[in-house]
Amino acid sequence: MTNQGMHTGGNDTKIRDTGAQDVVMNTTPRRKKIKLLFTAAVLVIAGVSANAFINSSDASISMARSAVQIATVERGVLMRDIVATGRVVAANAPQLYSPEKGFVNLQVKAGEDVIQGQIVATVESPELDNQLKQERSELARLEGEFARQELDTRRQTLTITKQADLAKLDLVAADREHRRAQLSIKDHLINQIDLEKAKDELARAQVTFKHAEQEVELAKDTLAFELESVRNTIERQRLVVSELERQVEALTIKASVNGMVGSLFVQDRALVAANDTLMTLVDLSAYEAEINVPESYANDLGLGMDVELKLANRTVTGSLSAISPEVTERQVTARVKFDHDASMNIRQNQQLSARVLLEQRQDVLKVRRGSFTQAGGFVAYRLDGDVARRIDIRIGATSMREVELLSGVQPGDQLIISNYDEFAQAPAILLR
Template structure:
């Protein structure tokens, strides 16, 4: 029975390894030196971040253009809608996308009711024309009759004057009696009154007849206006294009029943474009007509002018229109998406820095960089643009500050950039 392996063991002599203790000692010394350096460096820093994770910008002095960003689309400056002039059956003569010229018939509305009403009013116009002619004839007839009566009265007046002269001579010669003389004078007076009243009656009758004729003529003219208006409406049943361009959207089928003033289609004038921009409500009070706008259409950049500002806010945005020289832009299309910068103000010789996420902290603190230490300082900001921020106090040109987010700094008074 074998108890153990002691009988098989043999003692071996080895040389002592001095290299391992030396390496351990050197490693410990290096660690002590690095720790001491880190302690000396971070003695005033309460947080540390990697330099590669932050953005550092240099404070400069120069011009700052205050602007706001906006997005929008290209729209036709002139895109009128076509409406049905009357109720009836609308027949469209064009399709969406067809080219049209000004004056071309693009739709027609069949309105039997309007046509029937026009015929009725034309018949009434003819009746009134006949009525006016009849009144003119009656006026001439009555005027002739009254003139005849006046002439007869004048003849009787001359006869009475002649009898009066004879009576005057006879009474002097005592040929006639006093009663016959007085009768001759009475006949003369009666003839004078008859002529006077006949003249007044003729004048009054002429005025009355003229009034009646004028009234009939005015009624005729009024009816003529009614007929002219109906003829205009009937002529408008053939709808023509008001601009040169293309047909946009169709709101009804090619042959359908429509009501008065119902939209039929839109026409797009391809000779004039504008930019329609949506601006945030917070900037609405800063907008003004005539402001310069930088438009980026595709890969092209063109300058425009703010021409219209909507008075209402829709979904927290204000709609504006910008006019620009479309000859400077190639291959422009309706509803093409664009971006824009509205230039609000140009400030000269200001202290500024590149804009960054540090503005989310309120714009009153910043971290100024000196070597590897970023120190929290108080600053005062002014005007801002899409790219830059004006610094009113706290830094001078040449200083460097961190412009990225300060969320990881946890409001530390100083931060080590390692």
């Protein structure tokens, strides 16, 4: 039966087709549904495949490769070092003190340039000035006493010398009378009694002269001793005066170095006590670095160790020259000597960073340092394709950049060096 009209009987009746009743169906939602079903099927298949892969590789955790840090194990030189911070200090920064109690007169200001020997302050000490005057007066009195003692010594020496000379004359006269008596007895001019008397006079004169000589020597020694005693007293007094003069001269305080005035600790015309700090001078020709090292590395430090210092954009090399014996705020202070010149424009208290080179180890297995060392240094994750497997390792020496590996790895192995907290001690990790 067609859509064209059919003859029924004799009447030409025309039947209409059903085209007007047809409805155009929209197939787009159906196609979308088919696509969604296809995508879901693909995801399910991928998930099943991934799960099967994970199960087949013993991997229990999966994470993106970009979320971890990977480094390669190498064999080479490991330089143990310590990174520290510090500042530039003057190698020679002497402090000046008040030598005595008094009023200080400052001759310079903070930041002012000074040269060695320049007067920077004076201290007025009336007590010291008065004491010096008294001691000088005592010295003058002793010197006058010494001069008088010398005169007395000369007078006494003259007296005893005169007595000795008179005794000698008596001896000569007694000897002459004795000889005359001997001649007279031969001629029977005198009797025996007169001869014996002449002998006695001669003997008396000899004894007198002998004692006179001894008295002269003893008197000279005594007078010389007394003079020497007075002379020693004078010398001692001169030392007292000299010391006081030195103290008075020290009241004029002079710069001990070429440089500048760093800090003033007193005001002008202030009353200061003995040994009070007046100011600090800074020698601008010699600088050192003062660095602070964590106390955990204190036992590793040694005098003469090489140190790399970074000042602004310049790196210089120095050596440890001093290490503090005490720990302050869990840090040890060390001094570093380094070569410098005027072109470096170094300033006092300028901040710097330092790298202390502790030790150089040759031919060791090493890997870049990372957070994995926080796990205790006994485990690591080594890559095997896309799977990182947990292995046992042993860590040796460490530096700020690298870590020595004593066992568990070979050169060329790749290790995850980032933090292992997210791994939950899994035996294997899939990296996608």
